[in-house]
Amino acid sequence: MRRVVVTGLGMVSPLGGDVETTWKNIIASKSGAATITRFDASEYKCRIACEVKPADHEYGYDAGLDVDHKIQRQVDPFIVYGISAASQALRDAGLDNMSEEDRLRAGCSIGSGIGGLPGIESESLVLANRGPGRVSPHFVHGRLINLISGQVSIKYGLMGPNHAVVTACSTGAHSIGDAARMIALDDADVMLAGGAESAICPIGIAGFAQARALSTAFNDTPEKASRPYDVNRDGFVMGEGAGVVVLEEYERAKARGAKIYAEVVGYGLSGDAYHVTAPHPEGNGAYRSMEMALRKSGLGLGDIDYVNAHGTSTPLGDELELGAVKRLFGEHLGTMSMSSTKSAIGHLLGGAGAVESIFCILALRDQIVPPTLNLDEPSESCKGVDLVPHVAKERKVRAVLNNSFGFGGTNASLIMKAV
Amino acid sequence: MSETADRVKKIVVEHLGVEAEKVTEDASFIDDLGADSLDIVELVMAFEEEFGVEIPDDAAEKIATVKDAIDYIDSKQ
Numbered sequence: 207m208r209r210v211v212v213t214g215l216g217m218v219s220p221l222g223g224d225v226e227t228t229w230k231n232i233i234a235s236k237s238g239a240a241t242i243t244r245f246d247a248s249e250y251k252c253r254i255a256c257e258v259k260p261a262d263h264e265y266g267y268d269a270g271l272d273v274d275h276k277i278q279r280q281v282d283p284f285i286v287y288g289i290s291a292a293s294q295a296l297r298d299a300g301l302d303n304m305s306e307e308d309r310l311r312a313g314c315s316i317g318s319g320i321g322g323l324p325g326i327e328s329e330s331l332v333l334a335n336r337g338p339g340r341v342s343p344h345f346v347h348g349r350l351i352n353l354i355s356g357q358v359s360i361k362y363g364l365m366g367p368n369h370a371v372v373t374a375c376s377t378g379a380h381s382i383g384d385a386a387r388m389i390a391l392d393d394a395d396v397m398l399a400g401g402a403e404s405a406i407c408p409i410g411i412a413g414f415a416q417a418r419a420l421s422t423a424f425n426d427t428p429e430k431a432s433r434p435y436d437v438n439r440d441g442f443v444m445g446e447g448a449g450v451v452v453l454e455e456y457e458r459a460k461a462r463g464a465k466i467y468a469e470v471v472g473y474g475l476s477g478d479a480y481h482v483t484a485p486h487p488e489g490n491g492a493y494r495s496m497e498m499a500l501r502k503s504g505l506g507l508g509d510i511d512y513v514n515a516h517g518t519s520t521p522l523g524d525e526l527e528l529g530a531v532k533r534l535f536g537e538h539l540g541t542m543s544m545s546s547t548k549s550a551i552g553h554l555l556g557g558a559g560a561v562e563s564i565f566c567i568l569a570l571r572d573q574i575v576p577p578t579l580n581l582d583e584p585s586e587s588c589k590g591v592d593l594v595p596h597v598a599k600e601r602k603v604r605a606v607l608n609n610s611f612g613f614g615g616t617n618a619s620l621i622m623k624a625v
Numbered sequence: 626m627s628e629t630a631d632r633v634k635k636i637v638v639e640h641l642g643v644e645a646e647k648v649t650e651d652a653s654f655i656d657d658l659g660a661d662s663l664d665i666v667e668l669v670m671a672f673e674e675e676f677g678v679e680i681p682d683d684a685a686e687k688i689a690t691v692k693d694a695i696d697y698i699d700s701k702q
Contacts, residue, residue, distance in 0.1 A: 275642025276664070343666040 210386040211625060212467040213459050214299025214452030215564050216291035216400075220256035220445055220551045223267030224294055228561075229568050231265055231550070232576045233598045237429035238551045239443050244324075244406050252420040254428035255406045256445035256552030258287065277357065281348035282322030283404035287448035287557075288354030289361065292316060292398050296362060299452040299464065301396060306363070312396035313366030314355035315385035316450055317377040319556025319612065322349025324407035354402055354448075366394040372556075374612030375516070377401040378449060379559030379620050383473035385453050395455045400560035402448030414444065417483060419520065432553075433580035434517035434524050434546035435588050442518040445552030449560030451567075456625075467567045468622040471605075472503030478615025485523055485611060489530030492516075495617035496534050496609065503605070503621040507538040510621070511603045512575045514562045516611045517546025518553050527609065528587055543601060545594040549579035559610035563620055566606035570624050574600045629676070629702075630695050636671045637691060640664065650692040672698060 215225045220238025222228035231238075238256040247253040261268040269278050272293035273286050292314070296302040304312060329345050347353055352370035359368050367388050371381045378401030385399035414420050421441040424431035432443040459466055476498065478491035485492065500507065516527050524546075532539055547565050554561055569575050581595035592599075605623035634648045643658050654660040654668065669685045672678070672694060678701045680688075688694050 276640070276659075279640065279642070280667075340670065343663040343670075 207390045208392060209456035210389045210453050210470045211456050211459050212451050212470065212567055212622070213454045213464040214295040214301065215467065215567065216294030216298065216450045217448065217561055217564055218258055218267050218287040218290050219447040219561055220258055222265045225564060227265050229565070232547055232565065233574060235577055235579060235597055236550065237579060238445065239428040239431055241428060242406065242411070245408050247411060250411055250415065251422045252411055252415045253425045254421070254431055254443060255411070256443055257406055258447050280344040281353065281357070282325040283446070284318050284322060284402045284448070285348070285354050285357060287404060287446070288316050288402035288450065289357050291400060291402065291448035291450040292354070292358040295398060295450045295452045299454070301452060302362065308396070309363045310365045311394055312364045313368055313388065313394045314358050314364055315367065315369040315371065315381045315388070315397055315399045316354040316358065317371035317381045317401050317556055318351045318354065318403055319372065319374045319377045320403060320405045321351040323405040323410050325349045327407050327409045358398060364398070367397070371401070373616045373618070374614055375553065375555050375558055376610040376612040376616045376618040377556035377559060378561065379563065379608060379610035379618035380475065382451060382453070382470065382560060382563055383475065383618055383620055386470040386473060389453055389455050395458050397453045398450055399453050400448065400450035401556040403555040403557045404446040405555065406444055406446050411444065419483070420444065421519065430580055432519045432549045434515070434519045434549050434578055435528065435584055435593055436581050437583045437585050439519045439521060439524065441520055442548065443552040445548070445554040447551070447554050447561060448557050449564050451560070451564065466625050468570050469625045470620065470622050471505065472499035472621030474498030474502065474619040476617045478617065480615050483613050485526045486615070487526070489526040491615055491617045492527050492530040492609065492611060493534055495619040496530065496607065499607065499619035499621045505605055505621065505623065507535050508541060509605045510607050511542055511601065511605060512566065512569050513542060513544035513607045513609065514566050515544050515546045516609045517578070518548055523611070525585065525587060527611070528591065532591065539590055543575045543592040543594050543599065545576055545578040547576050559608060559618060562610070563608045563622070566608050566622060569603050570606055570622065573603050574598050575603065627695070627699070629699050632675055633672065633691060633695050633698065636675060637668065640668055640671060648691055650690070650695065652691050653689055655689070676702065678702065
């Protein structure tokens with residue numbers, strides 16, 4: 207099998223319009239959470255979210271840098287974020303101007319968990335209130351999940367595999383894992399892979415709140431709401447944004463002298479076969495996903511220095527993931543660090559696995575692991591696990607594991623290491 | 626320039642994201658302003674909204690330039 211490495215990174219997040227701004231803020235223990243501004247949420251049980259900030263904000267995002275005005279108007283924000291992150295990643299890799307021959311072997315696998323929910327909501331209201339003749343002609347292709355890949359392939363002329371994963375909150379991790387396999391199996395030499403989400407709209411917040419998934423006890427102190435592993439956690443905080451990486455066949459990357467961030471060495475996938483929203487009570491799906499990734503990687507447990515946890519800040523989910531990690535790592539638990547960056551940027555749903563894989567890669571690059579914010583009072587089961595409370599920690603990082611788990615009982619784990 | 630022309634051009638600039646100077650009366654939506662067939666459907670909807678007129682599909686198909694749009698709207702008002 208061909209080896210696959212990461213040679214470019216791109217991101218739009220609640221803490222920055224690009225990778226380095228976001229990372230700087232993550233390491234500085236900043237929180238992207240605040241009162242919802244997209245709509246009047248004052249009557250909602252959950253009134254907070256981690257929104258991507260406007261361009262004039264200290265760490266805002268400027269869509270106009272990479273996305274045409276016309277496209278911004280026609281498509282949902284998750285697609286706009288995805289195009290921006292993909293453009294950044296291609297430039298970072300030095301591949302934004304490939305020859306036609308190279309572009310025939312370059313593709314996209316950028317997915318989303320939900321897709322264009324804000325646009326589906328608003329256009330449904332147009333239909334109901336003003337009739338079918340007023341629905342936008344761009345409604346369908348401006349909301350479809352595979353239209354990040356579609357738009358990016360058109361923008362950059364990428365003629366290889368054009369794919370989009372939809373596995374709820376595992377989307378970003380599955381996208382990277384699947385795309386890495388496409389390169390390993392010789393379907394492509396370069397893949398843009400990742401995920402995006404933007405579902406901070408009335409129906410999105412109401413729907414997740416009704417499913418009892420969102421934090422509702424911290425509406426007056428939004429930056430305290432996402433608190434994975436803390437005894438007072440009460441649900442996740444909705445985030446939004448996109449993460450995209452450039453994956454490249456190793457020999458090709460080496461031959462052109464590319465900057466190589468990491469090698470994707472392990473990918474595991476599993477299904478809980480248990481419940482639509484609740485994780486398996488023994489965390490078996492999570493365990494098998496991590497175990498498969500580890501087996502494929504050829505690494506030992508003692509080689510994994512950092513785990514970026516799924517850790518959404520829900521009472522049940524955090525506990526079960528922690529249990530599965532403890533069971534898997536056993537005697538090696540004491541030498542690794544594990545944290546949840548959802549404490550800072552919230553839960554990016556279909557984008558989560560991608561942005562968190564990028565944080566893993568940056569931990570490898572900078573030899574520092576990001577913190578778990580708000581971990582004031584760890585739950586009983588946290589004993590013996592370094593959850594990097596409150597502040598980032600410099601330490602040796604040789605290999606990293608990223609976990610993502612989604613509704614429907616879908617699990618993905620990625621292992622990457624320095625080359 | 627007529628009031629209709631001003632309002633039409635403003636809608637075209639907003640929807641297609643083009644510079645105002647490019648939106649001359651002779652400009653073709655597709656050839657000069659980078660629109661595709663769906664953009665024209667959307668523009669026609671915006672004209673209907675702005676001017677309170679109905680532009681049936683067969684009439685919309687004949688609107689190729691900015692002037693075509695202005696003339697059609699003026700003829701219905």
